[in-house]
Amino acid sequence: MLDAISTLSLLALLLGLGLGYAAIRYQVKGNPLVDQIDAILPQTQCGQCDFPGCRPYAEAIASGEAEINQCPPGGQEGVDALAELLGVDTLSLNQEHGETKPKRVAVVDEKVCIGCTLCIQACPVDAFVGSSKVMTTVIAEECTGCDLCLPVCPVDCIDMVEIKPTIRTYVPDISELAHA
Amino acid sequence: MLKFKYNGGLKLENPYPVDEIDLIRIPLPDKVILPMQQRIGNQARPIVSVGERVLTGQIIATIDDQRCAPVHASISGIVVAIDEHVYAHKSGLKGLCVTIESDGKDEWVDTSIGCTEHYETCTANTVYNKIRVSGIVGMGGAGFPTHTKVRLAEGCHTLIVNATECEPGITCDAALMQAYPTKVIKGIEVLLHICKAERAIIAIEDDKQEAIAALNKFCNNENITIEVMPTKYTSGAEKILLKYLLGIEVPTGKFASDVGVLCQNVGTVVAVFDAVVENRPLISRAVTVAGSAVKESKNFQVRLGASYDYLLSFVDVKEGSHKVSMNGLMMGIELDSTNYSVSKNTNCVFIDQLEESKPTKECIRCGLCNTVCPVDLLPQQLYWYSKSDNIDKAIKYNLLDCIECNCCSYVCPSQIPLVNYYQYSKALYKQQVKEKQQTENARERFEFRELRLERNKHERAEMMEAKKIALKEKMAKDKAQKAVIEAAKLVHGSQDDS
Numbered sequence: 001m002l003d004a005i006s007t008l009s010l011l012a013l014l015l016g017l018g019l020g021y022a023a024i025r026y027q028v029k030g031n032p033l034v035d036q037i038d039a040i041l042p043q044t045q046c047g048q049c050d051f052p053g054c055r056p057y058a059e060a061i062a063s064g065e066a067e068i069n070q071c072p073p074g075g076q077e078g079v080d081a082l083a084e085l086l087g088v089d090t091l092s093l094n095q096e097h098g099e100t101k102p103k104r105v106a107v108v109d110e111k112v113c114i115g116c117t118l119c120i121q122a123c124p125v126d127a128f129v130g131s132s133k134v135m136t137t138v139i140a141e142e143c144t145g146c147d148l149c150l151p152v153c154p155v156d157c158i159d160m161v162e163i164k165p166t167i168r169t170y171v172p173d174i175s176e177l178a179h180a
Numbered sequence: 181m182l183k184f185k186y187n188g189g190l191k192l193e194n195p196y197p198v199d200e201i202d203l204i205r206i207p208l209p210d211k212v213i214l215p216m217q218q219r220i221g222n223q224a225r226p227i228v229s230v231g232e233r234v235l236t237g238q239i240i241a242t243i244d245d246q247r248c249a250p251v252h253a254s255i256s257g258i259v260v261a262i263d264e265h266v267y268a269h270k271s272g273l274k275g276l277c278v279t280i281e282s283d284g285k286d287e288w289v290d291t292s293i294g295c296t297e298h299y300e301t302c303t304a305n306t307v308y309n310k311i312r313v314s315g316i317v318g319m320g321g322a323g324f325p326t327h328t329k330v331r332l333a334e335g336c337h338t339l340i341v342n343a344t345e346c347e348p349g350i351t352c353d354a355a356l357m358q359a360y361p362t363k364v365i366k367g368i369e370v371l372l373h374i375c376k377a378e379r380a381i382i383a384i385e386d387d388k389q390e391a392i393a394a395l396n397k398f399c400n401n402e403n404i405t406i407e408v409m410p411t412k413y414t415s416g417a418e419k420i421l422l423k424y425l426l427g428i429e430v431p432t433g434k435f436a437s438d439v440g441v442l443c444q445n446v447g448t449v450v451a452v453f454d455a456v457v458e459n460r461p462l463i464s465r466a467v468t469v470a471g472s473a474v475k476e477s478k479n480f481q482v483r484l485g486a487s488y489d490y491l492l493s494f495v496d497v498k499e500g501s502h503k504v505s506m507n508g509l510m511m512g513i514e515l516d517s518t519n520y521s522v523s524k525n526t527n528c529v530f531i532d533q534l535e536e537s538k539p540t541k542e543c544i545r546c547g548l549c550n551t552v553c554p555v556d557l558l559p560q561q562l563y564w565y566s567k568s569d570n571i572d573k574a575i576k577y578n579l580l581d582c583i584e585c586n587c588c589s590y591v592c593p594s595q596i597p598l599v600n601y602y603q604y605s606k607a608l609y610k611q612q613v614k615e616k617q618q619t620e621n622a623r624e625r626f627e628f629r630e631l632r633l634e635r636n637k638h639e640r641a642e643m644m645e646a647k648k649i650a651l652k653e654k655m656a657k658d659k660a661q662k663a664v665i666e667a668a669k670l671v672h673g674s675q676d677d678s
Contacts, residue, residue, distance in 0.1 A: 043622035053626055125625040144622050167217055169614075170271040171607040174567070177540070177600055 033062045040081045044073040045124035046146035048098045053124060067091065072098040073145075104145035104160040106138045112157035113137075119149040119158065184427040186420050188554040190413040190587050192348040194387070195509070196470040196477045196530075201390065203355040203466055205481050206494055208282055212254050212485025213521040215267055216241050216276040219323030221248030226278050232259050237289040237461050239313070240278055249315040249325040249524075253280055254463040254483040256287040268506055268520040270513045270603075280485070294459035297366075304374040307456055311374075314455035315462045315524075319447030320416070321507050323525035326448055330375055332435065333442035339371055339380040340425060340436075343446040344409065344416035346385060347508035350528045352466035353446050355479035357384075357391035360450055361398040367453035368404055375442050380404045382446070383421055385411045413510065414554040414585045418443045432581055447527075467491060467522055471531035473498045488518040488529050503532045510586045541594040549588035549598060555581050559588035559598055566601040571612065574605050582606075 037058040044054070049070035051057040060066035061082070068082040069091040076093050083090035093100070106127070108119075113135040120128040120136060127143040130136025149158050165171070217223040224241035228234055234253040242250040260281045264274040294310060295302040302310075312327035320342060341364070345353040357364055368380045382399075384392055386408050395406055407425060414420055419430045421443065428439050436443045444452075447466065454460045463484055470477030475496035482491060488504070504515045506529055518531075549559035557578055565574035582602050589598045 038623070043619045043626065045622065045626045053630070054623070055627070055630075124629060125622050126629055127625075141618070142621060142625060144618075165271070165273065167267060167269050167271055167273055167275060169607075169611065170269075170273060171611055172270065172600060172604045174601055174604045177597055 031059075031062055034058045036085055037061050037082065040074070040078060040085060041071060042073045042078065042144075044144040044146045046073060046144070046148060047124075048072050050097070061086075067094065069094045070097045072100050075100040101145075103163050105140050105143045105163055106145070106149055107140075107159045107161045108135070108137050109157040109159065110135050110137060112155055114155055116154055118152040118154065122148050122152045124148060184424055186415075186423050186554055187556055188552045188587060189415065189420075190552060190590060191411070192413045192510075194348050194351075195472070196349045196474070198351070198477050201351050201355045201358060201479065203352075203359040203479050203481050204494070206491075208255055208284065208286055209483055209486035209490045210282050211260075211487075212280050212282070212483060213265060213487070214240065214251055214254065214278045214280070214485040215265070215521075215523055216251065216278065217267065218248065218251075218317060218523070219525055220317075221245050221325065223276060224248060224251050226262050226276070228253075228259050228262075228278065230259055230262055233257070233283075234259060234280060235287050235289045237291065237463055239315075239461075240280075246328050246331075247325060249317050249327070249462075250313060251278070252315050252461045252463050254485050255280055255282040256285055257282040266520070268513070268515060268523065268526070272516070288460075291459040295456050296459070297457050299370055299456050300373060304376070307370065307374045310456050310459075311452060313461070314451070316448060316451045316455060317462075317524050318445055319451060319465060319525065319527070320445035321511065321525050321527055326444065326452065329437065329444070330371070330442065333375055333437035333440075335440070336375055336377050336437065336442045337379075337440045338426065338442070339368065339375060339377040340421060340441060340443045341368055341380060341382045341446055341449055342416055342418070342421060342443055343382055343384040343388075343391070344421065345388070346411070346413050346416035347510055347512075347528075348413065349470050349477070349530065350468045350508055351470075351477070352468040352479050352527050354388045354391045355468075356447060356450055356466045357388070358394050359481075361391075361394040363450045363453045364395060364446055365399050365401065365404065366457060367449035367451075369401060370452055370456045371442070371444060371449065372403065377442060378403065381425060382406045383409060383415075383425055385409055385415065387411045414583070414587060417554065417583045417585060419583070420554050432578060462524060465522065465524065465526070467526055468528035469495050469531075470528065471502070471533075473500070473502045473531045473533045482522055484524060485521050487521045491522070491529060492518060492531065497531055498533070501534050503534055505530045505532070510590065511584060538595050540596055543594055543596060546593060548591045548593065552587040552591050554585060554587060555583055557582055562605070563596065563598050563601055566605040569608075571605055571609050574602075575609055579605055579609070 038055050041054040041058055049057045051060055057066060061068060069079045071078055079093055080090050115130060115132055115134040115136060117130060117132050117136060120130060124146060125142055125144055127139050128136050129139060145160060147160060216226060222243055222245045224243045226241045228240045234240055234256065236253060236256045238253045239250045240253050257280050259278060261279040265277040266272060267275045295307060299307055308327060308330060316326040318324045318326060343353055343357060372380055380403060382395060384406060392406065392408060399406065409415055415424055418436055422428045422430055422436055422441055430436060430439055451462050464481055465484060466479055467482050468477060468479050469491050478495055480491060480494065504518050505512050506515060506526055508528060545560065547560060553559055561577055562574050562579055579602060584599050584602060586599050592598060
């Protein structure tokens, strides 16, 4: 009788210690669902979803505050992917938040730019470089085409230019190969 | 005799046989159009302006990129335009080109500076730089800059000179070897000098007996061997050649240089000779003009940038509408017109009579494609995955190892253009990888910005707090001082009164 009680108590103690250690050691920090949602979002950081960036939107989706169809840059494919991840019925993209546009990049007309640096402050990914009262320009590879620099520019010297395919980025069209 | 073998491949007849192969020099073209975007690397930037006079061999465009070779003027004359032209590429996209109108003088830049035939006295680095500034790229069709390839293969044990020319119908390498056997041998010696390989193997197919005889006659270097191989299509692909000649299989994602082999096309070797010994940059190349609509196929040594129409004016083209293609029937591409110009990697222009193409049918899963694939892939499986946009799966089945040799499409009884599907998948994969990288960058940058803004806010708050405290202290100090002064004044006043 005593043997059984002491054995079980010891076992309970040891396992409890083990579990307690594991809970601290392998604790999941943050909400893993937010990371998974964030991985699907296009990281344009444009704020068209009414949240200040992709991660805040991911958090809002995870907590049920936002719908999954508020991201125009992600397009319908993005909405479908989110629906699949969350196991909910897919929705069609909410047009109120804007429409899906082809990938674009900001180009500064450096002759017109007055170097007010407002765009530097507005850019969510620090793609602008420049000097106060001189001029700014865009690091094209880092620009996500979010349009956030357009409204702040006082001299309207930023243009959003569509990225055209080049010989090196060309993807052939296989729909032409469809069988006769 | 070859000890090794590879699976698959095809035995293909030359569709345009000729009695005698000859390399014909043709007069200078009136105008050349030189593309700034070469097959690999970033687009070169023109360093000349419209209206400027240029000399033959002068660098007209360059870029600071290891994967890009400079572009030289191929004739002397006036730069008449720097604008966009449609490239001879399957996309039909436009790219920047420099157009030079000839003054007919062919006045060269100073070619006396350099290594000359005493290149052995030059260091490997000097010779390497000479190759780099001479704008040499792989002349077999891939167009990889030779200087980069040589640098990557530093410390290699074997130099393979690819003279297989296994694409049926192309004879420009054979013509080049027959015309300049000494240049080939000397060029190999130059490459051996810089890459420090112990031996060189010239790989050549047995249908080029005249070229073999010519090379044998002039080759008296014991480190250079001539390996005659049976004529079989895709033997000339670099990785297959390595397997065939040396029994070395290049792992996925690696190159010949990773297994200690430098592989160069014979045309490239001749270009190296011209650059290092004669100090002449790459401004011309051998091009085969053939096809069922051409009465007799010919090889021309032509200046780069000359138009196809100019080349075709030297052969008899039959009447009627034609199909134009470049770089071979198997691995080449079809073009919509002859309105293109010869670039560094144009090895042939074929003008064929239009034939009614057989309609594409559904795949019947016969598996014939699997038997001819020289790199041991599963073309049928890759086809299904590519067709259904299942790129990840196709990549898992080693799609990236596909050399796009078109053997599978050639034997397909349903005439499915299999390689087009693979090209689509590869391009899409490349795009996806790039987009993923960009997304990752954007996330990182956004998160860092958030962190920075938060930190700035925090720092500002701390600073304000510190200022507040400092101000308070100062005020307290001032107050205390004032009180002391007041007290002193009082004391002073009372003394005065007394």
